[in-house]
Amino acid sequence: xxxxxxxxxxxxxxxxxxxxxxxxxxxxxxxxxxxxxxxxxxxxxxxxxxxxxxxxxxxxxxxxxxxxxxxxxxxxxxxxxxxxxxxxxxxxxxxxxxxxxxxxxxxxxxxxxxxxxxxxxxxxxxxxxxxxxxxxxxxxxxxxxxxxxxxxxxxxxxxxxxxxxxxxxxxxxxxxxxxxxxxxxxxxxxxxxxxxxxxxxxxxxxxxxxxxxxxxxxxxxxxxxxxxxxxxxxxxxxxxxxxxxxxxxxxxxxxxxxxxxxxxxxxxxxxxxxxxxxxxxxxxxxxxxxxxxxxxxxxxxxxxxxxxxxxxxxxxxxxxxxxxxxxxxxxxxxxxxxxxxxxxxxxxxxxxxxxxxxxxxxxxxxxxxxxxxxxxxxxxxxxxxxxxxxxxxxxxxxxxxxxxxxxxxxxxxxxxx
Numbered sequence: 001x002x003x004x005x006x007x008x009x010x011x012x013x014x015x016x017x018x019x020x021x022x023x024x025x026x027x028x029x030x031x032x033x034x035x036x037x038x039x040x041x042x043x044x045x046x047x048x049x050x051x052x053x054x055x056x057x058x059x060x061x062x063x064x065x066x067x068x069x070x071x072x073x074x075x076x077x078x079x080x081x082x083x084x085x086x087x088x089x090x091x092x093x094x095x096x097x098x099x100x101x102x103x104x105x106x107x108x109x110x111x112x113x114x115x116x117x118x119x120x121x122x123x124x125x126x127x128x129x130x131x132x133x134x135x136x137x138x139x140x141x142x143x144x145x146x147x148x149x150x151x152x153x154x155x156x157x158x159x160x161x162x163x164x165x166x167x168x169x170x171x172x173x174x175x176x177x178x179x180x181x182x183x184x185x186x187x188x189x190x191x192x193x194x195x196x197x198x199x200x201x202x203x204x205x206x207x208x209x210x211x212x213x214x215x216x217x218x219x220x221x222x223x224x225x226x227x228x229x230x231x232x233x234x235x236x237x238x239x240x241x242x243x244x245x246x247x248x249x250x251x252x253x254x255x256x257x258x259x260x261x262x263x264x265x266x267x268x269x270x271x272x273x274x275x276x277x278x279x280x281x282x283x284x285x286x287x288x289x290x291x292x293x294x295x296x297x298x299x300x301x302x303x304x305x306x307x308x309x310x311x312x313x314x315x316x317x318x319x320x321x322x323x324x325x326x327x328x329x330x331x332x333x334x335x336x337x338x339x340x341x342x343x344x345x346x347x348x349x350x351x352x353x354x355x356x357x358x359x360x361x362x363x364x365x366x367x368x369x370x371x372x373x374x375x376x377x378x379x380x381x382x383x384x385x386x387x388x389x390x391x392x393x394x395x396x397x398x399x400x401x402x403x404x405x406x407x408x409x410x411x412x413x414x415x416x417x
Contacts, residue, residue, distance in 0.1 A: 021341035027061035046177035056349040093117035114158040132189025152176030168192035210291035219289040248272035
């Protein structure tokens with residue numbers, strides 16, 4: 001389903017490199033100064049990823065307390081297992097305090113977490129989670145290996161202490177954190193975990209690939225007919241729904257009628273295939289509003305070869321004028337590195353992985369150099385012919401502008417006469 005765009009292992013490596021590089025653009029405590037020494041376990045932790053993104057957005061440093069908070073999630077934690085993949089479960093009795101900002105983000109009032117402080121209920125819920133994972137491994141083993149490595153932490157909501165606003169959920173502010181209610185059955189557990197791990201993988205794809213443009217104002221919302229009148233989903237939310245329904249549809253189809261019949265009355269499994277097809281048709285008709293990597297992703301989700309966008313034309317150019325880099329952009333660029341990382345504050349912040357040449361040009365432009373000089377820079381550093389350097393710059397400027405990292409003068413690029 002995702003292989004045309006990226007395997008799970010390749011995507012994880014890129015995402016870890018992205019966060020490791022982002023550490024070089026923010027203020028961090030001494031324990032994080034050597035970014036290369038920061039382990040994968042830290043880089044995969046949703047609390048750490050949240051802290052890095054907050055630092056990018058606000059300029060606040062990543063303090064020692066963040067490291068301590070992450071380390072506390074490793075201490076005595078429970079875990080469930082999806083084949084060879086271990087997924088930690090929040091279990092300590094102080095979870096309500098340590099994850100208070102998660103509850104705040106849910107707007108969930110008195111809702112808290114189910115932990116070992118209620119051992120019988122916690123152990124029973126973990127048993128059902130494990131049974132759900134075992135079921136998923138048995139029915140869709142390849143999907144499990146593709147999705148669950150993107151899960152950093154599972155937290156169970158304790159519905160006995162408040163009205164949960166969600167049966168399961170994922171918060172963009174805490175990427176890789178799966179929130180699930182106490183499962184009612186193995187099928188219920190499998191559905192929640194597959195649904196939310198789909199969102200975790202999609203978030204990783206969104207920050208590592210060019211799937212969405214920075215602005216999609218030209219595209220109207222999707223209006224799901226099964227939701228309340230007036231419900232509108234913007235483009236990214238619509239893509240997330242398509243992705244989740246495609247995952248659930250594969251599980252339901254592979255499991256057959258017996259699995260669907262065991263699902264609860266609120267399950268999405270009986271509707272997954274129809275809704276995937278409906279949303280998929282809508283998205284296919286609007287691929288022009290997505291970034292170039294969306295074509296491979298959507299093709300895999302809907303099982304139809306989507307029409308691809310033609311490659312940008314690269315005529316010989318006469319280059320003049322300047323390009324303006326967006327305010328507050330931070331760039332981590334090293335000539336020896338295979339990629340560059342650009343960050344822009346926001347909620348959530350925007351993180352962009354750029355090719356080395358794109359990083360070179362963006363680094364050049366933020367020093368307010370004229371574009372004609374950027375051609376010479378590419379020509380010299382990459383040992384290109386002049387015409388090839390001009391054409392390369394044309395493609396790079398198109399990418400940087402599509403990602404809303406720069407604005408161009410209207411007079412900047414003109415075809416040679």
